[in-house]
Amino acid sequence: MRLCDMTMHALHDLLENGEVSSEEITRSVLERIEETEGMIQSFLNLAPEEEALARARQADRMIRDARRQGSAISPVAGIPIAIKDNMCTRGIPTTCGSAILSEFVPPYDATVVKRLVDGGAVMIGKTNMDEFAMGSSTENSRFHPTRNPWDPSRVPGGSSGGSAAAVAAGEAVAALGSDTGGSVRQPASFCSVVGLKPTYGRVSRYGLVAFASSLDQIGPLTRDVRDCAMVMNVIAGPDPMDSTCVSEPAPDYTGFLDRGVRGLRIGLPREYFGPGMDPEVRSLVEGAVRALEGLGAEVIDVTLPHSEYALATYYLVAPAEASSNLARYDGIRYGLRARGSQDVVSLMKRTRSEGFGPEVKRRIMLGTYALSSGYYDAYYLKALKVRTLLRQDLANAFERCDCVVSPTSPTVPFKLGERVEDPLAMYLSDIYTITANLTGAPAVSVPCGFSSGLPCGIHFVGRLFEEGTLIRIAHTLEGALGIADMRPSVAGRRDA
C-alpha cells in the first residue's frame, strides 16, 4: 500500500516513530494527485507543490522537536489534508464553487482551518463542491463536476463531493466537509469513506461560508472511524468567535473506539424501512445491522412519525436562511462585480444574475417567498413547528434506543447528468440525512458494502453531543465488516 492510501492513524504512528517523514507522505499524495486529478477533479484550488512540501518540512521539524522533548504530537501533524472550498483560508481563494466568489481571497482562517494548521496539518488544497453547498452530486459547481473514484461515470455525491472523492482516491489523507442536509454523509456513502456530522454547536462554524446557519455543521471525511475520531479531537470544542458553539469542552473521541456495542440499542425506524427502499441497499444495511446484533447490540423497532414532513421542512428552512445569507453577495464589497451598470440597483441585480447558478437562484427565490409577509406564517413558521415535532420524535425514540439506523442514501451513486434536470429527484438523495440537521443531532455514515461494485453507506443518528456513541458503533461495525481497507483502483486510469 502506498503512503497516500494509508489511514491517518497509521501514518501518525509512522511519523511518531520517525519511520517516515511528512515530506514523503506529502510527495506520495502529490504524485497520486498528478496521476488521478485529471480524471477525478476533486480540487478547485491545489496548493503549489513547493508550498505543500515546505509545509511538510515544517511539520517534520515540529514532529522532531516534539519527539525530542517527549511531548505528544497532534494527530494531524504532517498529514496532508483537504478542505472544502467553503471554509475560509487566509490568502487562499475560497470560492464556494460559485462564480460570484471566484475572486474572493479571505483575509482570515476559519477556526477549523486554524486548528488544523496549528496542529501541523499540511493543507493540500480546496475541494470542489456544489455551489454554496446546494446539491447532492457536486455537479452544481460553477467550475467543473467531480467524478466518483469508484466509477468515474458516476457522481461522488454532494455537496462535499470533492472532499469525499479526494480522500477515497488518495489525493488527501483526510478532509473536511460541511453538512447542511447530508452533505458530508451522502458523499461519504457514495465514495466509501467515513463521514461524521457532529452535533450542531460542537464544531465552530466561524469561517464556514454560511448556507443555512441553523443547519450547517462542519465534519470530517476520513478513511476509517479512528481517523474520524482523531480529526474530531482537533476541530471540536468551544470557540469564542461562534456563540452558537457550546462552551463545554469536547471529550477525547478516540476513547470511545474500542468500547464495543454490547448493551447498546439500535433503533430501526418503521418509516425508513418501508417499501420503496432499493433492495440491494436494504440488504447491505440489514446485513450490517445483523452484524452489530451478533456483537451484542440489541435491535428494536422505533417510530419517527413526522419523518414524511422532514424533506418539505428542510426545503423551507434551508432556502429561507440561504436567501438571507446570500444577500451579501451584491458586487459592492468583494467577489464578482458585473460590468456595465449605471446605478446601484442594476449593479446588484446584474452581479447576482451573473454570479449565481440556477440551483442557488432557485433556492433564493424559494426562501424569499417563504419569508415574505403574508406567507411567513404558512411556510416558515409552520416549518419551525414541524422542526420541533421532529426533535420530539427523536427524543421519544432515544428514550428507547441509543441510535437510529438507516441507509445513508436511498441509492448507490448515480450517473453524472442523470438527475441534473430533475431537482426533486436530486433532493430525495438527502431523505435519510436531513432529520439530523433539522434536529441538530449527530450522525455518521460508515461504508457497509458494495452493490455491483458501487459503495453503500449505513447511517446512524445519535443523541445530542453523543458523537462518542456513534464512533463506538461505527468502529465496531467497521471491524466486523472488514472493508475499510478497500480502495478504488483509480491509479493509472487517468483519462480513462
Next chain:
Amino acid sequence: MASEYETVVGIEVHAELLTESKVFCGCPTRFGAAPNTQTCPICLGMPGVLPVLNKRALEFTIRTALALNCQVAEFSKFDRKNYFYPDLPKNYQISQYDLPIGRNGYLDIDVDGEQKRIRIRRVHLEEETGKSLHAGEDIIAATHSLVDFNRAGIPLMEIVSEADMRSADEARAYLNKLRSVLLAIGVSDCKMEEGSMRCEANVSVRPVGASEFGTQTELKNIASFRAVHRAIEFEAARQIALLKSGEHVTRETRHWDDERGETVRMRGKEEAHDYRYFPEPDLVPLEIGREWVESIRESMPELPDARRGRYVRELGIPEYDAGLIADSPAMTRFFEEAVGLGGDAREIAKWMLGELSAALNASGGDFESCPVRPSHLVETLSLIKTGRISGKIAKSVLEDIFGTGRSPEEIVRERGLVQISDEAQLVAVVDKVIAANPGPVSDFRGGKEKALTFLVGQVMKETRGRANPEATNRILRERLAEGTGR
C-alpha cells in the same frame, strides 16, 4: 381655525451606544476616524464570519429600559431584518422584532408647568449601518459613491414612544427629557450633529374630541430638536389644510427639508419594504438573568427627575432652576462639586444659571469646559459673603476668571478690588461727594429719596465700585442728616 384639530405625535429615536467596541465584533467605535479604518471581517459582513454579542451593549440597553420604566424581557432574541442597501454590509440588519429588550415603559415630561406621561412602546438593540458618500452635488448627479463602514456595527438603540404627544412642544419636551435621561445614565452622547442620536416623528391630526387616529405620515431626516418642532408644526398644518379642503392625508414617508422649511414626499405605503424578519440563527437567544437586571438597577445613577426633586426638597432650589440643572449632566456635575466644596446651594444655582450661563452662551461653551471651575465660583461667593467684595465686583471677577482662569483671590488682590468697609475711609469719600454735589444733596434734604441713589453711585464711582454698599448707604444717610442738624 387650527384649534378644531388636534395633533397626534409618536416619536422613534435611534441612539448610538457609548460602548468601547462594536455590538458584534471588537472594532473600536470612535467618531471621526479615517474611512474604513475601524472595520474587520465581521462588521464588513465577509463570507463565513459570525456575530458575537457585546455584553456591554446589552447592559446599556437594559439600563435604558430600566430608566424608562420598562419591563425588561427575561427571554429575548435577535432577528434579521432583510433589505438591500449598499451601506448595509450583509444586506440584512441584525435587529429585534417581536421580543425587544424593554417594553411598556413611560417618561414624564413637563410642558407649560404641567406634567404629562408619555408611554414607551419598546426599547431594542440593533446594529448601525455604514454610511454612503456621494461624489457630486447630490445623489442623482454624483459620478460615483463611496461607502464608509466605520459606523457599521456600532450598537444602536431604538426607542419607540406611543402616539401620546399632542403638540410640537410636547414632542420637543419629550426629546429633551429623553436626552437628559440617556445622558444621565451614560449610555449615549446623544449628539444629533454627529448622528449619534436621530429621530423620526409619526404625525397625524384629528378633530378635537375624536377617538380614532387620523392617517399618519412618517417624518424622516430631522437633524435637530428645533427641526423636530418645525417639522411637526409644518406637517400638522399641511394635514389640517388638506382635510379642510376636503382632501385626505396619504399614508407616506416624508423628508424634512430644513432649508425650505417643509416636508417632501419620499415614498408611499405601497412602496414600503417587506423586511422578511426571521430569528437570527447565528446568535443564541438571550436569557436575561433577573439577578443581573437587579444589579444593573442598583448601579443606576440618580435620574434627572429624582435629582430635581432632591434639589428642591433638600437644597431649596426653585423647581424650574432645579430642573434646568438636573437635566444636564454637565451642570449637575458642576453644581454637585460646588455644593460639595461647601458653597451655598441656592447662591451657586443662581450664579450658574445667571452669570455663568450667559457667559457660556456668549462663548458657545458648556459647563464641562467652563474656565470658571466650581472651586472658583465657591471662592468668589465666599468673598461676597465675608464682605470682601460686592456682588457687582464679583461679576467682574468671574468675567476675569472666564478670560484668564486666574483664581478669584489673586484677581481681587492684584486689581485692588477689596471692598472698602473701613468707616473712616468711607466717611472721607462720602463727605467729598456731599461737598461736590450740592444740588442732589439739597434735593434729598428736600425729601427726594431718589437723590440718594445718585449719591451712592458717586461714592461707588470714587471708589471704583469698592465701597461696601450697605455701609455707604448708612454713612450717607448719617452725614446728610447731620448737615441738616436733624
